[in-house]
Amino acid sequence: MSITANEEFKPKIVAFCCNWCSYAGADLAGSSRLVYPADVKIIRVPCSCRVNPMFILHAFEKGADGVILCGCHPGDCHYSTGNYYARRRMALLFSMLDYIGVEHGRTRVEWVSAAEGVKFSQTMNEFVAKITSLGKNVRLEDLRCRK
Amino acid sequence: MQEMINRAKELLSDGTVNRVLGWRRGDMSYNPEPSYFETAEDLDANFVYNGFCGANLSKYMIEGSKLEGKTLVFLKPCDSYSFNQLIAEHRVDRDKAYIIGVGCMGKLSFEKIKEQGVKGITNITIDDANENITVETLYGEKTLAYKDCMLERCHVCKGKEHQIFDETIGESRDTKDADRFAEVEKIEAMSPEEKFAFFQNELSRCIRCNACRNVCPACSCRKCVFDSTKFDSAQKANVDSFEERMFHIIRAFHVAGRCTDCGECSRVCPQGIPLHLFNRKFIKDIDEFYGEFQAGVDPEAKSPLTSFTFNDVEPGVTGGRR
Numbered sequence: 001m002s003i004t005a006n007e008e009f010k011p012k013i014v015a016f017c018c019n020w021c022s023y024a025g026a027d028l029a030g031s032s033r034l035v036y037p038a039d040v041k042i043i044r045v046p047c048s049c050r051v052n053p054m055f056i057l058h059a060f061e062k063g064a065d066g067v068i069l070c071g072c073h074p075g076d077c078h079y080s081t082g083n084y085y086a087r088r089r090m091a092l093l094f095s096m097l098d099y100i101g102v103e104h105g106r107t108r109v110e111w112v113s114a115a116e117g118v119k120f121s122q123t124m125n126e127f128v129a130k131i132t133s134l135g136k137n138v139r140l141e142d143l144r145c146r147k
Numbered sequence: 148m149q150e151m152i153n154r155a156k157e158l159l160s161d162g163t164v165n166r167v168l169g170w171r172r173g174d175m176s177y178n179p180e181p182s183y184f185e186t187a188e189d190l191d192a193n194f195v196y197n198g199f200c201g202a203n204l205s206k207y208m209i210e211g212s213k214l215e216g217k218t219l220v221f222l223k224p225c226d227s228y229s230f231n232q233l234i235a236e237h238r239v240d241r242d243k244a245y246i247i248g249v250g251c252m253g254k255l256s257f258e259k260i261k262e263q264g265v266k267g268i269t270n271i272t273i274d275d276a277n278e279n280i281t282v283e284t285l286y287g288e289k290t291l292a293y294k295d296c297m298l299e300r301c302h303v304c305k306g307k308e309h310q311i312f313d314e315t316i317g318e319s320r321d322t323k324d325a326d327r328f329a330e331v332e333k334i335e336a337m338s339p340e341e342k343f344a345f346f347q348n349e350l351s352r353c354i355r356c357n358a359c360r361n362v363c364p365a366c367s368c369r370k371c372v373f374d375s376t377k378f379d380s381a382q383k384a385n386v387d388s389f390e391e392r393m394f395h396i397i398r399a400f401h402v403a404g405r406c407t408d409c410g411e412c413s414r415v416c417p418q419g420i421p422l423h424l425f426n427r428k429f430i431k432d433i434d435e436f437y438g439e440f441q442a443g444v445d446p447e448a449k450s451p452l453t454s455f456t457f458n459d460v461e462p463g464v465t466g467g468r469r
Contacts, residue, residue, distance in 0.1 A: 053400055054372075057393050074457065084455035088437070090462035092403055092452075095432045096396055096425075099334065101343025109462040139343055142389040 011065040011131040013040045015124070016055065018048045020078040021113045022070030028117030036124035040068075048072070048109075049082030053093045056107065060140035066106050066131035070120070073111040083111070102139050105130050148196045150316050151221065151249060155194070156187045158219055164245050165216035168207055170200040177257050177271045181207055183218075196221070198273050198280070201254035201298060203411050205230040205239070206364040212240035220244050223251045224319065225300070227310040228407035228443030229364035234311075235446040236405070238367050248309035250317030252277040253293070253301035258419055260296050265289055277320070294322075299423065300410025303327040310444060327408075328431050330424060350391040352418040359412035359422050365402040365442075372397065399425035404433060404452040407443040436460050 017023040023044050029036060045051055048071025059067045069090060071083045090109050098104055110123045155167045171182035172195045179195045181202045203226045211218040222230055227248060233239040260271070260282060267285030273293070274280070280296060282289045303326070307319035334342060360366045360373060373394070399406075399422075408430060412422040433440055436459065437451045 054397060057396065061389060061393065081455065084457070084459065085452070087459050087462060088452055088455055091436060091460055092429055092432055093396075093400065094462045096400070096428060098339075099342065099428050100346045100392060100396070101337075101339045101341070103339055107462075140389060140392065 009132060009135060011039050011128060011136075012063060013037075013066045013068065013124075013128060013131060014059040014064045015040050015042045016045050016048070016051050016067070016069045017042050017112075018071045018078075018083075019044055019046050021072040021076065022110075022120060024114035025070070025112045025116050025120040028114065029121045030117075032117045034117055034121035036121040037128045039128055040124050047077065047079055047082040048086040049077075049079070051086060051090075053089055056093065057140070060106075060137060061142040063137075063141055065134070065137040066108075066127060068108045068110060068123070068127050070110050070112045070123075073113055076113065097140075103134050105134055106137060106140075148194075151196055151247070152190050152194050154247065154314075154316060155184070155190055155219055158245065159185075159187060159190075163217060164219040166211075166214070166218050167194075168204050168211055168218050168220040170195050170202065170204075170221075175270075177255075177260075177268075196249065198252065198255040198277065198293070199257070199271075201256075201411075201414055203229055203362070203364055203409050205233055206362070206367065208239045208244055209233065209367055212238075212243045214243075217243055217245050219247065221247050221249045222309065222312065223249055223254075224307045224309050225251070225305060225407070225409050227312065228305065228441070229409050230443075231310045231446050232405055232407055232443040233364060233367070235443075235448070235450075236367075246312045248312035248315040250315070250319040251307060252318075252320045253297045253304070253322035255280070255293070255296045256298040256414070259298070260291065263291060263295065265291075297322060298410060298414055299421070300408070300413070305408065305441070328427065330421070331427050331431050334424065334428075346392070349420050350395060352420055353391045353394070354418060355390075355394065356417060358415045358417065360398060362411045362415045363402060363406075364409065364411070365405045365407070366398070372401075395422070395425055399429055402426065403429040404440070404450040405442050406430065407441070 017026060026042055048069055051069055056067050071086055074083055077083045094107050097107060108127055112120050158164045167184040169184060170179040172193045173179045177199045179200050181204055184190045184194060204220055205222060205226050208220055234241055265282050265284055268282055270283040272281045277293050279290050280293055282291060301322045302324055304323040307321060309315060357373060406426045408426060410423050416422055433451045440451050
């Protein structure tokens with residue numbers, strides 16, 4: 001069965017983007033005609049703080065190969081403090097994923113403002129390259145969810 | 148023990164308390180269970196306090212706080228942390244509890260006794276000095292050192308000082324002889340493959356009995372995510388290990404910053420999974436990233452996950468630590 005071997009690995013990436021900054025940043029990247037891979041599926045959230053650690057685990061469960069969370073720069077949160085809480089939660093969650101043996105680099109947090117279309121596209125390009133080099137997520141996938 | 152019974156009877160008879168929350172003699176000498184006592188006769192006949200009374204009674208005070216009148220509750224030093232934490236979360240009513248802090252000589256683990264190659268146990272007796280235990284088996288008697296049979300949590304004891312009490316009874320003994328984070332550090336030093344294999348080995352034994360959740364004083368939500376039939380870890384699938392990982396990460400995450408490290412989860416696990424490794428990893432991270440924090444010392448203190456500073460560590464950076 002050499003069909004799968006020849007097939008190029010296309011990672012599935014889930015990006016949680018804050019409505020007030022990085023979602024608009026992605027918009028700007030688009031209207032500025034900056035390129036980022038189509039493997040990135042953006043989910044809009046009202047604030048990075050809306051992202052329950054379980055969302056990230058769910059994304060992996062359903063077959064994501066990488067999950068990235070984009071929020072406003074610390075100090076710029078639309079709701080004043082949301083991203084500070086998100087930062088603490090994610091620091092602990094990522095450390096835990098590391099601890100149970102998930103490859104380092106499958107998760108990432110990046111602060112992207114609405115004016116940073118370039119940073120958005122750069123970040124996504126980098127992240128997709130990283131996940132492509134890591135390969136398929138097998139350690140956190142639920143086989144029952146495989147299509 | 149007699150002193151505790153006498154004092155409990157006094158408080159019952161003068162009407163200070165309506166009931167006593169303590170440990171009831173089990174059907175074997177090594178399995179006492181948490182229970183309410185309402186009469187002096189019941190106390191005399193069934194109340195017990197010994198090395199096997201590891202159960203943390205503070206969680207039962209959530210229910211106790213809703214009952215009529217005061218409840219006398221016996222708390223060991225480590226249980227008093229949990230009680231304090233429950234006060235901080237407004238889950239128990241301090242005014243409804245009369246707390247007697249009881250001394251602790253370290254608590255015994257039935258599993259540890261079995262691990263030492265003892266089979267066919269019929270009875271276990273502990274000597275008065277708490278130095279040795281005598282195990283009666285079908286094949287004769289055996290004497291074991293008390294220290295070798297202690298629960299893991301007692302080897303890394305937080306100290307024998309009660310955090311909250313109305314009065315104290317009994318002597319304590321310092322049992323700490325190991326570093327609390329040594330095991331966590333050992334795992335941290337492994338490669339991702341080794342870590343994965345280690346946890347797969349441990350967690351594949353999980354039978355999803357939810358005992359760790361039910362016993363945890365911090366896990367006290369009325370509605371629990373794990374009871375939802377829509378939640379993906381509601382059943383045990385035998386095809387993969389994801390569920391267990393998810394279950395245990397979420398369980399530990401829900402109590403991160405609130406876990407007092409009382410070690411009940413590991414004590415009750417019927418499969419002997421070292422569940423404290425998850426909680427302790429979070430505690431270690433919180434200590435490292437946000438400064439030393441012990442839940443349950445000060446009910447007024449803000450939990451690390453409900454507070455922040457402007458210069459917290461970035462998640463990506465910490466993930467790279469090996």
